[in-house]
Amino acid sequence: MQFKSSKSFKIGFSFLGVLSLIGCIQVPHPFEKNKTTSLTTPPPSRLIVPPPSNSMLNDKNAQGFAEEMAKAMLEQTVPAVARPAQKGDWILLTKVRSEEDMIIPSFTIIAPNGKVEAVRKGMPVSKKDWISGQQSIFHDVSEQSAPIINQVLTGLQARQMAADPHSLKHRAAKIYFKGVFGAPGDGNKIIAQQFAISFADKANAIQYKPDQADYTVDCHVSVTDGAQGTRGNPVQHVEIIWRVTDNKGKEAGKVSQINDVPAHRLDHYWGDIGSAVGEEAAGGVKQVITNYSGRDNQPLPANNAKESASSNAPELKNIQMQHK
DSSP states (O other), rough: OOOOOOOOOEEEEEEEEEEEEEEEEEOOOOOOOTTTOOOOOOSSSEEOOOSSSSSOOHHHHHHHHHHHHHHHHHHHHHHEEEEOOOOTTTEEEEEEEETEEEEEEEEEEOOOTTTTTEEEOOEEEHHHHHHHOOOHHHHHHHHHHHHHHHHHHHHHHHHHHHHHTSTTTTOOEEEEEEEEESTTTTTTHHHHHHHHHHBTTEEEESSOOTTTOOOOEEEEEEEOOOOTTTTOOEEEEEEEEEEEETTTSSEEEEEEEEEEETTTSSSSOOOOHHHHHHHHHHHHHHHHHHHHHHTTTTOOOHHHHHHHHTTTOOOOOGBOOOOO
């Protein structure tokens, strides 16, 4: 499970200095668990948000806040569920501290072994509004806190990757390149050759067999007839999709290149156009793999929990537990 924000990227592609492709890197599952590592306590496949106890909220409002917090984490693409915790869960525990007429929430991330991994403070809110269970207050606290918690989870995953000598922080990703399909003329060959040349570096090793590959990449090209043009200059619509899957077949992301070109320009020879497509797509696919694997994320410092939790250590006995 990887913890970071889902983003889209746009990159430009030059066609002989005249035409341009717009590529959209789509990373629909950036929080899926990294399958290339073997960790003692891997980051959560699901984060449990129990209704907070000792929070000055009645049971109904405590459940309402837990649901709002879980929703905010889902918006960060972290799978979260509002329910009582069970043994072996990753837990996001909410506590509050009263200071005069304000409430200051804090959030503790607890590993399945009961270890406190980190504590972060939330935004201060009116004690009156908090106790009354105003939905807007719960929403604001959750929306403000979720990105901070997400950042911590990302750091935890990166810290564990850094400790694993077999993770992608310590070796090149092995990429099985299946090839390019569907292009007219010599497009498949030209695009594939340039992609292979541009892709390989110290962080990425390309291979042509699926054995022990971390990721698989394939490319499909579609050329369809487009508009006739206002002056009798017909065009064709070119759509190129690079799909990246992990070693379990789950989609890690896509790189899309789309453009209209003069009709039949690419029927036989792609030349510099094909080279530009392959070169720029290589950069996009690298970004998908980096985002999905988390290999460039900064590890959370090992003493983070001790420093941040010194005055906010949770009473684990107060966590709402649901025994299996």
